[in-house]
Amino acid sequence: MTERIVIVGGGTGGTVLANRLTERLEPEIDSGDVEVVLINDGEKQFYKPAYLYVPFGKKDVSEASKPIRDLIPRAVDFRVDRVERVDTDRKRVTLASGGGLSYDQLVLATGANLAPENTPGLVEGGHHFYGPEGAEALREELAEFREGHIVLSVIGVPHMCPAAPVEFTLMVDDWLRKRGLREDVEITYTYPIQRAHGLQSIADWVTPIFEERDVNLETFFNVQEVDPDAQVLETMEGKEMEYDLLVGIPPHEGSDLVREAGLGDDGWVAVDQHTLEAEHAEDVYAIGDAADIPTSKAGSVAHYAAGTVAARIASDVRGEIPTASFDGKTVCFIETGMDEATFVSFDYGSEPTMREPSKPIHWSKLGYNESYWLTARGLI
Amino acid sequence: MSESISPDVTVDSRGAACPGPLMDLIGKVQDADPGTVIELQTSDSGSKGDVPEWVEEAGHELLDTVEHDDYWSLYVETTK
Numbered sequence: 001m002t003e004r005i006v007i008v009g010g011g012t013g014g015t016v017l018a019n020r021l022t023e024r025l026e027p028e029i030d031s032g033d034v035e036v037v038l039i040n041d042g043e044k045q046f047y048k049p050a051y052l053y054v055p056f057g058k059k060d061v062s063e064a065s066k067p068i069r070d071l072i073p074r075a076v077d078f079r080v081d082r083v084e085r086v087d088t089d090r091k092r093v094t095l096a097s098g099g100g101l102s103y104d105q106l107v108l109a110t111g112a113n114l115a116p117e118n119t120p121g122l123v124e125g126g127h128h129f130y131g132p133e134g135a136e137a138l139r140e141e142l143a144e145f146r147e148g149h150i151v152l153s154v155i156g157v158p159h160m161c162p163a164a165p166v167e168f169t170l171m172v173d174d175w176l177r178k179r180g181l182r183e184d185v186e187i188t189y190t191y192p193i194q195r196a197h198g199l200q201s202i203a204d205w206v207t208p209i210f211e212e213r214d215v216n217l218e219t220f221f222n223v224q225e226v227d228p229d230a231q232v233l234e235t236m237e238g239k240e241m242e243y244d245l246l247v248g249i250p251p252h253e254g255s256d257l258v259r260e261a262g263l264g265d266d267g268w269v270a271v272d273q274h275t276l277e278a279e280h281a282e283d284v285y286a287i288g289d290a291a292d293i294p295t296s297k298a299g300s301v302a303h304y305a306a307g308t309v310a311a312r313i314a315s316d317v318r319g320e321i322p323t324a325s326f327d328g329k330t331v332c333f334i335e336t337g338m339d340e341a342t343f344v345s346f347d348y349g350s351e352p353t354m355r356e357p358s359k360p361i362h363w364s365k366l367g368y369n370e371s372y373w374l375t376a377r378g379l380i
Numbered sequence: 381m382s383e384s385i386s387p388d389v390t391v392d393s394r395g396a397a398c399p400g401p402l403m404d405l406i407g408k409v410q411d412a413d414p415g416t417v418i419e420l421q422t423s424d425s426g427s428k429g430d431v432p433e434w435v436e437e438a439g440h441e442l443l444d445t446v447e448h449d450d451y452w453s454l455y456v457e458t459t460k
């Protein structure tokens with residue numbers, strides 16, 4: 001009997017996993033004892049970190065995608081389809097194209113979905129750079145923006161890439177300065193809790209930078225509603241703020257698939273944070289943004305978690321006791337302007353140390369973005 | 381007595397790194413109906429200060445803080 005490993009989602013996590021699994025289980029796959037199936041609801045993978053540069057005209061959305069087939073070995077059975085249901089009792093997934101597929105091991109790598117409509121008025125009144133259309137529309141808006149109040153508001157919690165809102169704020173400041181427009185533009189950054197960032201060390205590091213660069217910081221600010229006509233934000237704490245250009249980090253949602261399968265109440269898969277095994281079903285794992293783990297929704301997390309799950313599944317297939325464990329490793333580059341950056345790394349329960357921003361780190365981030373497709377292919 | 385509080389929702393933020401337990405709690409509060417009791421489990425001692433401060437600012441109610449061996453449970457009831 002062939003043991004079938006089904007991966008749902010061909011984003012960063014799904015493709016790294018497909019590569020790692022085929023490496024580890026090459027003999028078993030060659031002999032037909034193991035089969036790896038990757039299902040994604042489109043031919044292409046989208047590389048989201050590139051969207052940060054689109055509003056500034058530094059990257060094009062078209063550069064941010066590649067056919068998944070080119071990112072995975074031939075040995076992987078890649079199917080363009082949408083998984084509509086997971087039955088963890090019968091160990092079967094139902095496909096949009098009709099029919100189903102049974103699995104021995106299932107890995108959910110379905111990512112996060114943007115849900116700006118969850119905040120009334122946000123779709124009409126705000127912009128964002130978290131998706132391709134949003135980033136392009138913001139580019140048009142910014143290109144014409146010459147004076148007024150730009151508000152970068154972190155609205156959705158949790159959201160992908162906790163560094164991106166800080167990055168955008170520092171980039172827009174630098175970009176406007178370089179274009180001689182900064183004097184006529186006020187910039188405000190708002191954050192839900194009482195400091196500028198969830199991580200104390202990032203908050204301590206960025207607060208004086210905001211001050212130096214004349215960026216207003218508003219904390220304890222949780223947008224509840226946007227009035228698109230009056231261009232006003234209203235918060236859960238009862239505050240109001242006027243804006244001319246709102247860049248809102250939209251609310252995110254997990255997947256209905258997860259909720260309906262009973263794998264996690266709010267659409268994120270409840271997993272053990274070290275083994276990444278689902279808490280509510282056997283032989284189901286989750287990696288990347290879809291997993292409810294106490295760290296960032298970041299590509300690096302999806303990448304390292306994929307390595308752990310590949311090792312665990314390979315051990316399991318061979319009848320060994322899986323021992324690989326995920327320690328929450330997260331690495332984030334942080335752009336501090338248009339040509340300087342820093343980076344942080346940390347794991348569960350640890351605080352990062354901040355490094356002085358530099359040009360070489362900025363080039364490393366750009367270099368990483370360029371070579372990302374090698375990462376997705378499991379090569380680095 | 382804290383033992384008598386039975387939460388509608390439990391948020392396990394033990395070991396939470398970025399962006400932290402309070403952000404996890406806010407995410408839940410945003411989605412919750414008024415009157416929902418949320419238990420936030422946190423191993424970050426900073427949460428004992430952060431959470432009550434935000435809960436008050438946002439006008440919700442902190443019902444209790446219970447210390448366990450290696451984490452705390454903060455019980456919050458949403459009011460709106």
Ligand SMILES: Cc1cc2nc3c(=O)[nH]c(=O)nc-3n(C[C@H](O)[C@H](O)[C@H](O)COP(=O)(O)OP(=O)(O)OC[C@H]3O[C@@H](n4cnc5c(N)ncnc54)[C@H](O)[C@@H]3O)c2cc1C
Nearest residue numbers: 009011012013041048049083111161288289297298299300
């Ligand atoms: C603007 C921006 C900047 C970012 N910058 C960084 C950064 O600098 N560094 C960093 O580490 N991270 C960054 N991130 C975060 C990073 O992009 C995500 O964390 C990462 O993509 C998560 O990978 P994933 O595999 O979990 O999900 P995804 O990459 O989102 O992939 C999920 C895939 O599953 C598919 N799918 C979903 N449901 C189904 C279904 N039912 N059936 C079939 N297929 C399905 C989707 O179509 C998608 O292809 C950024 C994100 C944004 C938005």
